[in-house]
Structures are given as structure tokens and as C-alpha cells.
Amino acid sequence: MRTFGLVKGLPVIAENNGKKLGTVADLCLAEGEVYGLIVNKQNFFKQKLYLDYGKILSIGPDGVMISSEVALEKRLDNPFHTLSHQSPIAGKMVMNREGESLGILNDVYFKEELGTIVGYEISDGFFSDLQDGKKIIKAVGPAKLGKDTIIVTPETT
Numbered sequence: 001m002r003t004f005g006l007v008k009g010l011p012v013i014a015e016n017n018g019k020k021l022g023t024v025a026d027l028c029l030a031e032g033e034v035y036g037l038i039v040n041k042q043n044f045f046k047q048k049l050y051l052d053y054g055k056i057l058s059i060g061p062d063g064v065m066i067s068s069e070v071a072l073e074k075r076l077d078n079p080f081h082t083l084s085h086q087s088p089i090a091g092k093m094v095m096n097r098e099g100e101s102l103g104i105l106n107d108v109y110f111k112e113e114l115g116t117i118v119g120y121e122i123s124d125g126f127f128s129d130l131q132d133g134k135k136i137i138k139a140v141g142p143a144k145l146g147k148d149t150i151i152v153t154p155e156t157t
Contacts, residue, residue, distance in 0.1 A: 001109055001110070001111055001112075001118060001119075002059075002109070002110070002112055003107045003108065003109050003110075003121060004027045004083055004107055004108050004110070005107045005121075006061075007024050007027075007037075007059060007064070007112075008024055008025070008026070009023055009024060010023065010024045010059075010062070010063050010064050011023055011062075011063045011064070012024060012037075012039050012051065012063070012064045012066060012072075013063050013064065013065055013066070014066060014067070014068050014069050015057060015065050015066065015067050015068070016067060016068045017068070019069070020042065021039065021041065021042070021066075021069055021072060022039040022040050022041040022042050022049065022072075023039065023040050023042075024037050024038075024039060024040075024064060025037075025038045025039060025040045025048060025085070026038040026082045026083055026084055026085045027082060027083045027108070028050070028078060028080035028081070028082055029080060029081055029082070029083075029089075029108070029117060030079075030080050030081055030145070031142045032116065032117050032139070032141065032142025032143060033115055033116060033117065033142070034053050034110050034115035034116075034117065035052070035053055035080050035115070036050050036051050036052045036053050036080070037050075037051045037053070037056070037064070038050060038051075038078075038082065038085060039051050039072060041072070047074075048085075049072040049073060049074060049075075050072070050073045050074075050075040050078065051064075051066065051071060051072055051073070052071070052073070053115045055067070055071040059112045081145050083107070083108065089105055089145055089150060090105055090106065090107070091104060091105065092104070092105050092148065092149060092150050093105075093148065093149045093150070094120060094122055094137070094143075094149070094150045094151075094152060095149050095150070095151055095152075096151070096152060096153065096154055097151060097153055102122050102135070102137060102152070102154070103122035103123050103124045103135060104122065104123045104124075104125075105120055105121070105122060105123075105150055106121045106122065106123045106134060107120075107121035108120055108121070109121065109136065117139070117142070117143070118138060118139070119136050119137060119138045119139060120136070120137045120139060120143070120150075120152060121134050121135070121136055121137075122134060122135040122136070122137055123135075137152060137154050137155075138154065138155040139152045139153060139154060139155065140153045140154070140155050141153055
């Protein structure tokens with residue numbers, strides 16, 4: 001289990017030739033699953049490409065391995081939510097089903113083997129984070145990603 005914050009900025013490497021193809025820029029998600037990554041391709045123009053999660057061979061501490069450059073897709077329309085780019089969810093209010101505000105979404109925790117989102121890193125504001133730290137909400141089932149809020153069912157302990 002890791003946060004997207006640990007994956008963002010990692011190089012994407014092609015296994016067939018060892019070439020660095022770009023760096024991870026964002027996460028594409030919907031219905032409690034990670035569907036892919038947005039990769040900043042290294043060239044003169046900053047090009048964003050889509051990497052389907054099923055085409056990832058492994059995510060290590062120092063890089064994301066894929067079979068070849070063919071795995072990267074030029075996709076103009078992205079139907080998924082992202083953490084910080086198109087249809088961003090970072091910075092949205094997180095609430096439980098009872099209508100109680102839990103805080104503002106900062107990051108997501110996911111199982112890299114399956115691409116399943118298992119938790120959310122929540123902030124109550126800068127000063128609260130300094131004093132108490134950020135909260136981690138483990139969710140039961142997928143969150144409902146709305147226009148203004150994210151609704152989760154927190155795990156009860």
C-alpha cells in the first residue's frame with residue numbers, strides 16, 4: 001500500500017530498452033479503482049500521455065516499469081477523475097454518509113498490485129496538520145466522487 005504522493009514524479013521506464021519515457025504526473029481514478037497514470041513525456045513540448053494501469057509491470061520505489069513505449073497512449077478525452085489535473089479531486093471536501101465533514105482530500109492510498117483505493121489522506125487545515133498531523137481514512141467500498149464533495153464510508157474500528 002502506498003500513497004500517490006510517493007509515485008508522483010517517478011520515472012516511467014521501458015523494460016525492452018531501458019529508456020526513460022517520462023515521469024508520473026497524475027492518477028486516473030473512478031469508483032474506488034486506479035485506472036491509469038498520466039505521464040509527462042520528455043520532449044521539447046510537454047506532452048501528457050495515458051498509461052493504462054493494466055499495462056504497468058511494476059511500481060518500485062525508484063520507478064514505474066512498462067514493457068515498451070507502445071503502452072503509452074495519446075488520449076485527448078479522459079473520462080476519469082484525476083488527483084490534480086482534469087476533474088481533480090484533491091482539495092475537495094470529504095464527508096461521510098451521515099453528512100459529517102471529515103476534512104479536505106490531500107492524497108489517496110492504493111494497493112499497487114491491484115490498483116484498488118483503500119484509503120484517503122485528509123487535512124483539517126494547515127495549523128491542525130502541524131499540531132495533529134493529517135488523518136488517514138480507511139474506506140469501506142468505493143467513494144462517491146461528486147462535483148463538490150467526496151462521500152466515503154469510513155471503516156469503523
